[in-house]
Amino acid sequence: MDHLDGNALAGPLADYFTFDVTAATARCNGCGEVAEFARALVFTSPAGTVVRCATCEHVLATLVEAGERAWLGFSGVSAIEVRRA
């Protein structure tokens, strides 16, 4: 099947990246726990923010910010569930 280039994500993702991430749930790749981001452990430092699973401390997500640039990583979650209003 032919694929589209990444620009095709702009429409669909614009609907989702306005959500309140704290209310979203995600599955930890480390232990399998599904929990709201609001329950996660957040470690902040000038280097970046590290979000860890409250059950196993596996890294769920990272945020690195540098001026106009920001890197949002979700290396430790398999999927994020977002409840649509």
Place this chain on the structure above:
Amino acid sequence: MSFVTRGFGGRSRDRDERLPPGQTLVHDFPVLSAGPTPEVDTAEWSFTIVTEAGTHRWSWDEFQALPAEDIATDIHCVTHWSKLGTSWRGVSLDTLFEDVESQFDYVMAHSFGGYTTNVPLDELLDGQAWIATEFDGEPLDPEHGGPARLLVPHLYFWKSAKWVRSLVMMPRDDPGFWEQNGYHIHGDPWQEERYW
């Protein structure tokens, strides 16, 4: 004569030449961590170098019996602070790699707590890197990476992995924790290699 300036290059005379571009001098020792501080008991501690051929392992007592060096060096954090003339004591990686053979050119440092960072092997040898166990004449505090941390002072300090437990040889320069998440694969402060 307000139009008289100090001339081209005058600004550089105000600046400590030991400070890489974009860095500010600090006198305290800020603590940056990506997670909780692991409690590492030296009775349980071991340090390993892992190659494609096998594992070299040192217990804490075996490690303490290795020749140690005093290291005086400047350190540079990617978050824009530098600390000059810091004093460490540790074992040179030249000593630890003496009997290690590998075809691989890259190293992933692994820490207690799961942190990783990548460094090319040729930047760890020839007096460029140590496993440090003392700072300012005292055993290294857990918050600064004790009982032992990697010390690679010519690269940004996130490469100097706290709570180091293992160096694993690898055939490619795979990115470590921060390098996967926005920070530069190499991290030379003099080139301002901060981010991707």
